[in-house]
Amino acid sequence: MKNGVNAPRLLGYGLGGALVVTGFAGLVVDAHLTDPLGWALWFGGLIVAHDGVLVPLVLLTGVAVGRMRSPSPVRAGLTVAAMLSLLALPMVTGLGRRADNPSLLPLDYGRNLLVVLGLVALGTALAAIAVRLRARRRRG
Amino acid sequence: MVRDSVTRDRVETLLRSVPGRFGSVLHSERVAARLGLWLGISFTVAFATGLFSHFMQHPPGRLAWPSRPVGLYRITQGLHVIGGLATIPLLLAKLWTVYPKLWQWPPFRSLSHAVERGLVLVLVGASLFQSITGLLNISYVYLWPFSFPAAHYWTAYLLYGALIIHVVNEWAKVRRQLWTREQVEPREVVTARRRFLGTVAAASGLTVLFTVGETYAPLSGLALLAPREPHTGPQGLPVNKSAAAAGVTTVIHDPGYRLTVTGAVRTPLSLTYDDLLRLPQHTVRLPIACVEGWSAEAEWSGIRLRDLAALAGIAPDAVLTVESLERGGGYRSSEVRPPHWNDQLTLLALRIGGAPLAPDHGFPVRLIAPNRPGVLQTKWVSKVVAA
Ligand code: HEM
Numbered sequence: 001m002k003n004g005v006n007a008p009r010l011l012g013y014g015l016g017g018a019l020v021v022t023g024f025a026g027l028v029v030d031a032h033l034t035d036p037l038g039w040a041l042w043f044g045g046l047i048v049a050h051d052g053v054l055v056p057l058v059l060l061t062g063v064a065v066g067r068m069r070s071p072s073p074v075r076a077g078l079t080v081a082a083m084l085s086l087l088a089l090p091m092v093t094g095l096g097r098r099a100d101n102p103s104l105l106p107l108d109y110g111r112n113l114l115v116v117l118g119l120v121a122l123g124t125a126l127a128a129i130a131v132r133l134r135a136r137r138r139r140g
Numbered sequence: 141m142v143r144d145s146v147t148r149d150r151v152e153t154l155l156r157s158v159p160g161r162f163g164s165v166l167h168s169e170r171v172a173a174r175l176g177l178w179l180g181i182s183f184t185v186a187f188a189t190g191l192f193s194h195f196m197q198h199p200p201g202r203l204a205w206p207s208r209p210v211g212l213y214r215i216t217q218g219l220h221v222i223g224g225l226a227t228i229p230l231l232l233a234k235l236w237t238v239y240p241k242l243w244q245w246p247p248f249r250s251l252s253h254a255v256e257r258g259l260v261l262v263l264v265g266a267s268l269f270q271s272i273t274g275l276l277n278i279s280y281v282y283l284w285p286f287s288f289p290a291a292h293y294w295t296a297y298l299l300y301g302a303l304i305i306h307v308v309n310e311w312a313k314v315r316r317q318l319w320t321r322e323q324v325e326p327r328e329v330v331t332a333r334r335r336f337l338g339t340v341a342a343a344s345g346l347t348v349l350f351t352v353g354e355t356y357a358p359l360s361g362l363a364l365l366a367p368r369e370p371h372t373g374p375q376g377l378p379v380n381k382s383a384a385a386a387g388v389t390t391v392i393h394d395p396g397y398r399l400t401v402t403g404a405v406r407t408p409l410s411l412t413y414d415d416l417l418r419l420p421q422h423t424v425r426l427p428i429a430c431v432e433g434w435s436a437e438a439e440w441s442g443i444r445l446r447d448l449a450a451l452a453g454i455a456p457d458a459v460l461t462v463e464s465l466e467r468g469g470g471y472r473s474s475e476v477r478p479p480h481w482n483d484q485l486t487l488l489a490l491r492i493g494g495a496p497l498a499p500d501h502g503f504p505v506r507l508i509a510p511n512r513p514g515v516l517q518t519k520w521v522s523k524v525v526a527a
Contacts, residue, residue: 008308008338009308012305012307012308013305013308014302015301015304016300016301016302016303016304016305017301017305019297019298019300019301019304020297020298020301020302020305021301022257022263022297022301022349023266023294023295023296023297023298023301024260024294024295024298024460025492026293026297027291027298030290030294033286033287033291034286034287034290034294035285035286035289035291036285037285038284038285038286039286039291042267042269042273042284042286043265043266043269043295046265046268046269046272047261047264047265048462050235050268051242051265052500054232055235055236055239058236059162059239059490061465062164070204072335073280075339076335076338076342079339079340080339080342081194081342083228083229083232083343083347084343084346084350084365085273086228086232086346087225087228087350087351087365087404089364090275090276090279091279091365091367093281094279095277095279095281095283096281096282096367097280098280098382098385100382100385101379101380101381101382101385101500102372102373103281103368103369103372103373103374103377103378103379104368104378104379104380105279105280105367106368106372106373107364107366107368107369108143109365112364112365113364113365115364116346116364116365118352121512128520134310134379
């Protein structure tokens with residue numbers, strides 16, 4: 001496409017293109033398993049949810065945090081907290097629990113997430129204090 | 141007419157200005173290159189371990205996987221799932237970094253630019269699809285109409301193909317950013333970038349720390365956010381499909397139970413549970429390694445599959461099919477190819493830790509073999525067919 005055409009580039013496009021075609025063909029050939037319409041709704045839905053909802057929320061939060069006095073530790077703490085919450089969310093909802101199998105999702109995920117978020121908050125608070133102390137020492 | 145074109149110019153100027161309005165210095169080529177490198181490595185690991193898992197479950201032709209090393213599948217699938225979860229923070233950070241580019245104006249400068257952006261859309265969609273449905277799948281939340289393994293399998297090709305093309309297109313930038321030293325950057329930019337990448341790495345690392353104990357038992361106490369605890373379940377072992385879910389709670393206690401060995405055999409066998417107990421018993425320590433990434437070790441006792449094969453006079457290069465009392469379901473039978481059934485560690489197990497199998501673990505008899513996904517460790521076995 002750009003920067004001229006050379007052998008490695010063509011090889012990359014060939015290989016990549018072949019894999020993409022294989023993927024789409026497989027989704028269609030196995031339609032009884034992949035349910036192309038349902039697949040497309042998830043594929044597109046996740047893009048829309050990410051680009052249209054998640055990132056705008058993150059950007060707004062970022063603007064708010066940027067107005068704080070020492071934003072860096074808060075920014076880092078919120079980022080880590082949000083990502084671990086996303087990881088835990090499906091388990092916290094307990095949607096996957098089944099009465100016949102208590103070995104599946106055996107923990108109290110709501111409590112565990114609170115413990116994890118508490119640790120992240122503690123780390124963030126300590127980092128914020130350290131930042132302030134260092135700033136004061138530099139000034140004083 | 142004139143008014144119209146003035147308005148159009150204003151809108152045009154506004155649209156062109158959007159990408160520049162994202163203030164953070166982190167929306168940079170340098171950050172994108174660094175995160176892209178990390179993502180490229182982890183997607184390569186995911187694709188390789190995923191294909192390994194697929195072809196272990198669906199070996200093409202006569203391909204026979206080795207039965208050793210014992211814990212190989214446990215490690216590859218653990219890498220796949222725990223590594224996949226650790227990739228989510230990298231992916232979200234990368235997409236945030238390049239988000240301003242989503243709003244570039246004009247959206248398509250040329251046909252080749254349109255194709256390039258179309259493939260980036262495939263890459264983004266497939267990455268989100270693989271990681272988010274993957275996360276939901278290991279949390280047992282199946283909110284979709286498709287078969288997860290089938291959709292996940294084909295989407296992996298889409299993802300990796302689009303990734304290769306993307307890497308080819310961006311390689312010059314990656315080289316410039318990561319392997320060209322003489323860059324003059326303000327101190328704050330460098331500090332901000334280090335902090336951001338450090339934060340993302342921390343999120344990834346904590347993801348691993350809080351989940352890896354579901355497969356690496358010494359860290360099970362830290363597995364606060366893992367869907368499994370490797371010591372929790374009947375007989376201290378997790379279960380995937382219960383006897384109730386398989387609809388076998390009554391039939392497994394039928395006094396008329398027989399284990400039959402048929403097909404390409406010299407002597408067909410039909411053995412009662414007591415007959416099985418009278419055959420030479422062996423004890424092995426083997427993990428159950430689930431496709432969902434968790435694994436747990438147990439002490440299994442029972443008869444060696446190869447002893448049973450010898451008793452029935454089965455040729456050493458035969459392929460065995462082990463069938464369950466379960467009526468239907470995708471995993472009611474599994475194939476055991478020569479390297480696996482000739483391995484002395486492969487048992488038709490009758491006991492866990494000295495006690496008869498719990499119904500959920502496959503009473504009266506289950507298959508347990510080294511280096512093999514849990515879905516192929518058939519439970520409630522009643523038939524072995526040689527071919
Ligand atoms: C958070 C991320 C991910 C998670 C949690 C995850 C989870 C899983 C699980 C549970 C399976 C087993 C499915 C089964 O046999 O029932 C699997 C298989 C597989 N995964 Fe992933 N995965 C993730 C990301 C990826 C990515 C990024 C790729 C590709 C680059 C990929 C490619 C594959 C492939 C090819 C298989 C084999 C499917 C089959 O057996 O047909 N996965 N994955």
